[in-house]
Amino acid sequence: MLKRYRYKSLLMTGLAVYMSLIAFPSYATKEVTIAVYSNFSSLDPYDTNDTLSQAMAKSFYQGLFGFDQDSKLVNVLADSYTVNEAGTEYTIFLRKGIKFHDETDFNADAVKATFDRVTNPDNHLKRYNLFSRIINTEVINSYTVKFTLNQPFSAFINTLAHPSAVIISPTALAKYGKDIAFHPVGTGPFVFTEWNATDYVKGKKFDQYWKKGLPKIDTIIWRPIIENNTRAAMIQTGEAQFAFSIPYEQAKLLEKNDKLVLVSTPSIIARYISLNVTKKPFDDVRVRQALNYAINKEALAKVAFAGYATPIRGVVPAGVDFAVDYGPWPYDPDKARELLAEAGYPTGFSTVLWSSYNHTTAQKVIQFIQQQLKQVGINVAIEAMEVGQRVARVESVPSVDDAEVKMYYTGWSSSTMESDWAITPLLATSSWPPKMYNTAYYSNPVVDEKLQQALLTNDRETKKILYKEIQDQIWADAPWIFLLGDKQLYVHSKNLTGMSVMIDGSFYFEDIDLH
Amino acid sequence: MHTNGSTTIDVTSASQGQVRTPWREFWRKFKRQKIAVVAASFILLLIVVAIFGRWLAPYDAENDFDYMLINEGPSMAHWFGVDALGRDIFSRILIGTQLSLTAGFFSVALGAVVGTMMGLMAGFYGGWWDRITMRISDVLFAFPGMLLAIGVVAIMGNGMINVIVAVSIFSIPAFARLVRGNTLVLKNMTYIEAVKSIGASNWTIIMRHILPGTVSGIVVYFTMRIGTSIITAASLSFLGLGAQPPTPEWGAMLNEAQADMMIAPHVAIFPSLAIFFTVLAFNLLGDGLRDALDPKLDQK
Numbered sequence: 017m018l019k020r021y022r023y024k025s026l027l028m029t030g031l032a033v034y035m036s037l038i039a040f041p042s043y044a045t046k047e048v049t050i051a052v053y054s055n056f057s058s059l060d061p062y063d064t065n066d067t068l069s070q071a072m073a074k075s076f077y078q079g080l081f082g083f084d085q086d087s088k089l090v091n092v093l094a095d096s097y098t099v100n101e102a103g104t105e106y107t108i109f110l111r112k113g114i115k116f117h118d119e120t121d122f123n124a125d126a127v128k129a130t131f132d133r134v135t136n137p138d139n140h141l142k143r144y145n146l147f148s149r150i151i152n153t154e155v156i157n158s159y160t161v162k163f164t165l166n167q168p169f170s171a172f173i174n175t176l177a178h179p180s181a182v183i184i185s186p187t188a189l190a191k192y193g194k195d196i197a198f199h200p201v202g203t204g205p206f207v208f209t210e211w212n213a214t215d216y217v218k219g220k221k222f223d224q225y226w227k228k229g230l231p232k233i234d235t236i237i238w239r240p241i242i243e244n245n246t247r248a249a250m251i252q253t254g255e256a257q258f259a260f261s262i263p264y265e266q267a268k269l270l271e272k273n274d275k276l277v278l279v280s281t282p283s284i285i286a287r288y289i290s291l292n293v294t295k296k297p298f299d300d301v302r303v304r305q306a307l308n309y310a311i312n313k314e315a316l317a318k319v320a321f322a323g324y325a326t327p328i329r330g331v332v333p334a335g336v337d338f339a340v341d342y343g344p345w346p347y348d349p350d351k352a353r354e355l356l357a358e359a360g361y362p363t364g365f366s367t368v369l370w371s372s373y374n375h376t377t378a379q380k381v382i383q384f385i386q387q388q389l390k391q392v393g394i395n396v397a398i399e400a401m402e403v404g405q406r407v408a409r410v411e412s413v414p415s416v417d418d419a420e421v422k423m424y425y426t427g428w429s430s431s432t433m434e435s436d437w438a439i440t441p442l443l444a445t446s447s448w449p450p451k452m453y454n455t456a457y458y459s460n461p462v463v464d465e466k467l468q469q470a471l472l473t474n475d476r477e478t479k480k481i482l483y484k485e486i487q488d489q490i491w492a493d494a495p496w497i498f499l500l501g502d503k504q505l506y507v508h509s510k511n512l513t514g515m516s517v518m519i520d521g522s523f524y525f526e527d528i529d530l531h
Numbered sequence: 532m533h534t535n536g537s538t539t540i541d542v543t544s545a546s547q548g549q550v551r552t553p554w555r556e557f558w559r560k561f562k563r564q565k566i567a568v569v570a571a572s573f574i575l576l577l578i579v580v581a582i583f584g585r586w587l588a589p590y591d592a593e594n595d596f597d598y599m600l601i602n603e604g605p606s607m608a609h610w611f612g613v614d615a616l617g618r619d620i621f622s623r624i625l626i627g628t629q630l631s632l633t634a635g636f637f638s639v640a641l642g643a644v645v646g647t648m649m650g651l652m653a654g655f656y657g658g659w660w661d662r663i664t665m666r667i668s669d670v671l672f673a674f675p676g677m678l679l680a681i682g683v684v685a686i687m688g689n690g691m692i693n694v695i696v697a698v699s700i701f702s703i704p705a706f707a708r709l710v711r712g713n714t715l716v717l718k719n720m721t722y723i724e725a726v727k728s729i730g731a732s733n734w735t736i737i738m739r740h741i742l743p744g745t746v747s748g749i750v751v752y753f754t755m756r757i758g759t760s761i762i763t764a765a766s767l768s769f770l771g772l773g774a775q776p777p778t779p780e781w782g783a784m785l786n787e788a789q790a791d792m793m794i795a796p797h798v799a800i801f802p803s804l805a806i807f808f809t810v811l812a813f814n815l816l817g818d819g820l821r822d823a824l825d826p827k828l829d830q831k
Contacts (some may be wrong), residue, residue: 244790265791267616314596319616375788383616383776383787390594398776 022304026037036466045276048512050482050523051247051256053375055240057403060197061180062134062141064151067429070179071522072238072380075219076117077182080108081173082125085480087335087433087519089177093122093203098489103168103474109244110159114226116185118206119491124155129186131163136445140325143180145441145452170474174432179522185344205231214240232529234512236262244376251276258370260506260517264322264377267505276507281323283504284333284519287325287427289369289497290442294416297509298423299478306355310392312347312383317500320380327502331487333501335519338483341488345498352392364393372410376401381499382425396423412450416457424455435483440467443490456495463489560823567819570812577809581629588622593777595619601708602795612797615787620798622777622807630780631809634695635761636798641699643753646706647745651737651828654714665711666669668704680763684772691764691780691794694773698760709752713745747824755817766805781806 052072057063061073080094097108114122131153135142149172175181188201200208203226206219213411217238221231229523239256241247245264251259252273262270262278271278291307298304313327327344334341342366356364369385371378379390382398389396413419430438441447445464447454463486470482506517514527562568596617604612611620619815624827653664671679694702716724718741726740765782767773774780775786781802 111555245793248793263790264612265794312598317691318598319601379776380615380790385778387596387616400771 046232047235048233048258048515048530049250049256050437051239051241051250051259053244053247053261054242055403056211056217056238058134058197059200059211059217060141061182061186063197063346064180065142067179067431067521072217073182074179074204075217075236075525076200076204076208076237076399077184078183078204079177079179079183080110081177081181082519083433085516085518085524087127089433091172093183094445095172095330099172102423103170103314103472104165106163106165106172107156108161108163110227113525114203115224116187116203117201117222119188120181120185120187120201122203123158124161124185125158126183127161128153128155129189130184132184132354133184133189133262135353144450146175146178146180146437155379158325163436164203167475168472170177170471170476170479171432171434171436174437177430178437179520200283204472206236224284224291227526230526232527235495236525236528237392242375248507251509252449253323253510257512258506258515260504260523262505264320264324264505267324270507275510277510278505278507279516280503280505280518282335283429283432283502283521284335284431285427285429285504285521286328286333286501287381287425287499288423290426290454290458291495291497292419292422292424292455293459293495294419294457295422297359297367299380300359300492301531302355302359303361304358304497305395306352306392307389307497308345308494309348310352310394311388311497311499313500314347316381316384316388319384320377321500323501325502328498328501331443331490331498332435332483333438334432336430336433336435336438338480339438340484341346342487349392356392356394361393364395366395366397368400369396369423369425370406370410370421371398371400373435374402374426375477378425385425385497410449410455411453413416414450416428416448419449419457421455426453427502428453429520431522433520435487436467436471439463439483439486439490442496451528458493460489460492460493552696557823561819563750564822566815566818567822570815570819573808573812574816575695577632577812580625582634584625584629588619588625590619590622590640591610592623592626592779594620595622602791602798604795604797611801612795614784614798615791617796619800620784623784624801626730627781627784627802627805628809630691630774630778631761631765631806634691634698635757638695638698639702639753639756639780641695642702642756643672643706644750645699646703647710647749649703650710650712651706651714651723651742651745653742654711655718655733655737661662661711662740664707667709671704674701676759676763677766680767681770684767687771689775691768691774693765693777696766697767698763701754701763702760704820705756706752709748710745713748717741717744726774751817751821751824754813758817761810761813762806803806 033367056072057066058069059073061070061077064070078092080092082090082092084090093111093114093267095111098108099106103285110124116122131147131150132141134143134147135150137144149165149169150163151166154162156162182202184196185201188199189196192199198211205222205225209220210218219236222332227233241250247259248263248266248270250256267278270276272431274504291304293299317323317325329344330340330342332339356362369382371382379400382400386398396457410421410424428442441452443454443458443463444467445459448457449455466482466486470479473479504517504521508515511531513531514529515523515525516522561759563766583649597613598617600613600616602615603609605612608620609621611624614620635764653661679701680697684693687693687696723736724739728735764773766783768780769786776783784802785799788802792799
């Protein structure tokens with residue numbers, strides 16, 4: 017009897033403890049965990065070229081300009097700007113009363129310190145090329161700063177809105193120097209607390225954030241979870257409240273879960289295979305066109321992306337300023353064989369396809385390409401590279417003669433939303449690795465020339481004509497196999513609001529909240 | 532007539548029974564073990580599939596695809612279903628049998644030959660040769676097999692041949708130890724002394740008189756080891772170090788199945804079952820062989 021009573025009281029106590037525990041969270045701090053698809057390469061937005069790291073760094077940093085939820089250009093730390101007649105001088109008027117996390121005032125000196133750092137080639141920052149047009153950053157007064165460019169550059173404000181163009185606390189820059197990558201100090205909604213390289217990046221609410229009432233949550237945790245199934249599992253168990261990206265294969269499964277919201281949004285991320293035009297047989301335009309004809313893009317969308325992708329319709333992704341729509345490159349294996357025969361490869365050839373990603377979707381893509389090209393007689397050996405291999409064997413190869421890359425599956429997000437950044441880094445002669453990402457080693461003087469001209473004018477009509485001619489030429493030369501624009505899939509728990517994935521694959525989380 | 536006939540048979544069997552060749556003796560004991568016989572039959576079937584798979588497979592394992600049927604489950608047309616790239620899984624498993632068996636057999640064979648030679652030498656000569664061999668074996672044993680194999684493949688590069696070499700390397704110490712132990716026992720036997728006394732060379736003694744005595748142990752271990760090696764080779768392919776796409780190696784198929792197994796479990800189940808049954812069959816056969824070959828077990 018006694019034993020029984022004891023058992024009962026124990027059970028009651030246990031229950032009470034349990035109740036208090038589950039009741040607790042509603043008063044607890046609001047903590048949001050965001051599971052993302054890749055490791056962060058750096059917390060210094062100027063020294064990384066992956067969208068994800070920059071998007072995450074927006075927890076701590078802000079730019080002068082930015083894009084809102086609908087990818088519209090908006091003022092952030094800048095209040096307004098003027099540009100001189102020649103288009104070479106941009107005067108930016110700054111917002112007042114903003115503080116960095118370390119109590120330093122945000123002002124013109126901070127802007128100057130930030131841009132002087134990136135425009136100094138001795139600092140070897142990865143984003144140097146994006147800002148190399150700035151020849152001088154001048155403090156006019158405390159809240160006015162003037163950028164002088166080496167030539168007119170009509171897309172300059174877009175450049176300042178690029179996710180990497182953030183303002184760093186000058187005090188922190190002086191204190192940490194190169195180590196700023198490990199101690200981000202900005203004006204953003206969260207104060208950096210901890211970075212455990214492969215595990216998480218943590219930030220806590222910045223109490224003196226200049227936008228009143230924000231952020232609404234206390235802690236933000238970014239967790240790189242590389243394995244697709246693990247990431248999808250984390251959102252289902254509640255370990256994470258937001259997961260990006262979601263494996264396409266699991267979209268149907270997650271859609272059925274009534275605690276979660278699955279969202280698919282368009283992207284400006286274009287997937288393509290660059291063909292090294294300096295190497296046989298890709299030096300022949302007929303071969304390059306044949307490869308484009310040989311791939312069934314609709315089927316690829318189905319096989320690798322579970323239908324969440326659409327064939328590319330031009331050189332520049334739709335949605336980016338001055339993009340020209342040619343319609344998808346038709347799938348016609350007979351034509352492909354014909355062109356190959358004309359080019360002197362009636363029985364095909366053997367080659368190598370590298371992938372710049374090694375996730376499962378990319379693995380499927382390259383296997384699919386292998387399967388498709390086999391149909392027209394081309395034997396492809398495939399290899400998916402991890403980041404280190406990719407940098408060593410493709411991106412930092414010193415010269416074209418050392419380049420071993422033949423076919424290279426990769427993608428590009430035109431984060432400034434205009435055509436120059438969608439074409440120049442990938443196809444201009446000046447962008448050959450190791451400078452930029454022209455992995456096709458494509459070089460066309462006419463294209464180079466017109467790209468320059470387009471930047472020199474502020475007249476939209478002239479720009480439109482120039483960019484059309486450029487895209488016509490590239491589409492005809494086919495230095496890439498134009499594949500797909502993928503849709504982005506992400507999942508968040510029902511009680512999370514105010515966070516979304518933007519068209520360029522970065523995040524909007526200004527109003528993030530947990531209910 | 533009838534009586535005569537049966538008498539004749541009795542006589543024959545009796546006279547044969549008197550000539551108990553090791554082979555006959557083995558067969559007598561082996562066929563009593565039903566499970567081992569079933570396992571052996573399954574392995575024979577696998578060997579047939581491995582040889583004739585190319586003609587047995589209903590579809591081309593690499594180049595027949597149907598994008599309308601991606602991840603479809605088993606059906607009359609596709610017994611094991613269709614994979615994420617629209618290929619027939621049944622055909623891929625049939626073709627894959629050859630790769631797995633070849634990898635399993637050759638990696639163990641290579642390890643067995645080298646290991647046996649090392650073991651014979653170590654056991655027979657003893658001394659520094661014995662110590663070196665056994666210390667090398669200890670070092671190799673200390674590594675987890677998989678890690679060692681990954682290390683070897685990392686140095687030599689990806690590919691099936693390198694996987695075979697990698698797996699064989701970690702089979703070596705096991706055979707060396709086994710054979711050394713047997714050799715130590717055998718070399719002190721009276722018949723070896725007899726052979727020595729008539730002036731046979733060491734080589735003759737090792738190859739003609741000691742090696743045959745260690746064979747039963749080798750055969751048992753060999754069979755068991757094939758199972759392990761198939762798993763290791765498949766694991767290496769699973770990690771992307773072995774067979775490269777689109778080769779239908781079972782481990783590589785599992786690797787490819789990862790993304791889809793939540794929505795289409797059959798893409799992972801069938802290659803897993805193929806590995807499971809094959810390895811199980813080799814292990815059961817190994818058990819049966821041990822029972823049939825071990826003279827100590829005969830006494831009960």
